Amino acid sequence: MTVAKPTLEIPRSPLHRLPGGSQVIVAAFLLAGCVFLAIGSARSALFAQETVSGLASGGIYASLAVALVLIYRATEVVNFSQGAIATFTTYVAWQLMQWGISYWPAFVLTLALAFVGGIALERVAIRPVERASQLTVVIVSIGLLIAIEGAVGWIWSSQIRFMPSAFPIHPIHLGGVSFSLEDVGTIGVTIGAVVLLWAFFRFTKIGLAMRASATHPDAARLVGVRVSWMLALGWGFAAVLGAVSGMLAAASPSVLLQPSMMDGVLIYAFAAAVLGGLESPAGAVVGGLAIGVTLNLLASYVGFVTPQLLLPAAFVLMLGILLIKPSGLFGRPKVRKV
């Protein structure tokens, strides 16, 4: 007796029942922001310059933020040492240049070294505490922060160094306004890096395996994925993004090459990651750019916002988000398992 093939319906799974309201509000808000920036830039050259400059800083925060998100998605670790790793790799780049290697080869070589270093770090320090309590993991990540930042000071001393820029100091003219090539270049490199990474995750087999390992490690193992190595790769890529962020930061005029260089950037990156929802790379990018532009415009136009108050401002922002919508703009609310 043949059984007639049943028609299979497609009920909407709860995953799709996102609060449609908040998504729309977020999109509207972002759109309004873009319109505001466009209008302002059209009316004032200074505004346009500050916006672009803010986007450049935002790009630096975004790169580091995506690194944080990668690691959080893969290993559920908030990596406090991400900034220190970025600093270390930037110093390595500096050292390579001191030894005579020219800028872009040194840049690429540093990325490769960062990749290997990130993997090694995960294997040595994080894997052993994979199943330990949140507290232990946080402390380990802080231990790494102290050790790595300390190592930078130890190897290269805390004397301020000068990092050459990738881009010649040379204004670029768009629509009658002159922008710094540095800023535009930074935005370009950041977007390039993020897009490359996205493509890797979307189109390659290993990228797919990494995505699967992050959300369903047990099922991934059953199809033969070496999950634990996928997590290590996540750390490797995160280190690469951190290196990009660090090298761009060091090249910018407002940041000096010193051991504590990325401390502030780390906070902005965290704020960006939290804003986007700790598990969404796209959200981290949008968050980073938004924070960069907002802080820069605030500093230029609002009187009492001095450079020292920027960090507390970012803190207040992060606090606000964590209180109102901890899953961030793009994240999904997490259910606490009993």
Next chain:
Amino acid sequence: MRAASRLLVIAATAAVIAWLPLQLSDYNRMQGASVAVYFIAILGLDILTGYAGQISIGNGAFMAIGGYTTAILTVHHGWTDVTTIPLAALAGFACGVVVGLPALRLSGAYLALLTFAVALAVPQIALNYSGFTGGNQGLPLPAHSGLWLYAVSWAASAILLVLAWLVLRGRTGRAFRAVRDSEIAAAASGVSLSIHKALAFGISAAYAAVAGSLLVLVNSFINPQMFGLTLSLYILIGAAVGGLGSLWGVLVGAIFVQLLPSGLQSTQVFHAAESVPVIFGVFLVVVMLVFPGGATQVLRIAGGVTRRVTRRRAAPEV
């Protein structure tokens, strides 16, 4: 450990601490006072993280609050420095409760993140409002002899330790531990999460504030750099290395954090000053990997081993 032997060890330790300054130079007495400062700060963190299970990496910021309360009252308003300490504690408590409010909705990594940001943000605020705080140049404070500082800071430590012990062994302490072990179970048993989390943050911050006041007195100086991220991290190191959730560990942690750097410096090994963070960091990671319970865990294991050995010697099996 039995109550009697425990009391004996405490008395002995107290005796050693009281006797020590008589044997030390003035400089070393100040070092001793610094150990007390860390002791109090680490004790505060231990209450919050070890007993109530709330991760906080921002206690340096509360030390800043205590320190600046003392400094501003002493320098700008002519108070006697010691009398500012209770007020500093109060200020710390209030700020701690305020920071603790978000803790109601956050946990684990998010909370650590928030407190990390606090640790970085507060010195920046101090730097900014330099009218009050003396900004980067800081404010000078009346100096005191090493002996005075030692006595005052250890007296404060003793008082705060006893207070902590009383709180922790009572209902509040049990409530803290319930919150740490399982929030859901605690809430289901009628323990108010909001009150206890806020309380834990408040107490911890009050302790940190007192430590901050004393730090400022020991250095007879204050500036924002003293309260940077490093300070918060070192308090955490002291608490973790000593062993979270144990009052004994606090002393071990304080000694470790204060004396290791100076010890290294005097031995001239590894370019001293600059290698300290690396050693601390690596040590911290290794400790967490091998003995997450810190020195207390090591001592407990050692204690267990010696007890087994002595028992076997005393009563041979037939």
Next chain:
Amino acid sequence: MNALLELEGVGARYGPVTALRGVDLTVEEGEVVAVLGANGAGKTTLLRAISSSVRRSGGIRFAGRELGRRSPEGTARLGIAHVPEGRGTFVDLTVAENLRLGAYTRRGSMRDDLARVHSYFPWLRDRARQQAGTLSGGEQQMLALARALMQRPRLYLLDEPSLGLAPLLVAEIFRIVEELNRREGATVLVAEQNANAALRAADRAYVLEVGHVVLSGTSDDLARDEAVRRSYLGY
């Protein structure tokens, strides 16, 4: 001749609780074997022990070789496809990506494997871009099976494929298992509470109670057995 899978005295514990003890079981190449038993009898643990998802004692031989201490991914690479209880579909990924992951360990082009899979599940072709989590329970179960097909395993381990599905879908799933066995000679070990459906599809069966094998034989014999009929077949 060696059976494809041989279990000898296999045991497993979860802390102080013994889930399996002294299990002897064989599966010949090309057979469909069912493991029956009530909830908590140890069926899931048995499959997990075979796929190395849980630590076990005793001996397991696969294709003549001892399956020593291994990771689940290592066992998967040997050619054992375990479709776990609850399906283990990657709900955040698309249908196509789920299938791609099935072929993770395989080299070369996926096209032939995809064609094969589509011949068993033609409706999957149109759903390639759909997010797996939005499929219904029955569809997800089929997707999980399809993913196992992509692995081209030597042994399929199916854990309670009928769980939560309507009778029509259960029949469909077991029809596909039979077809798989008929067309390709697939070797299948299926753990099931639904003894009716399982016995109809299987050649042989074992009955587990409290982690121990209490009965075994051909499915015809078991279907006629008085005790089995009363406890598991409901009549």
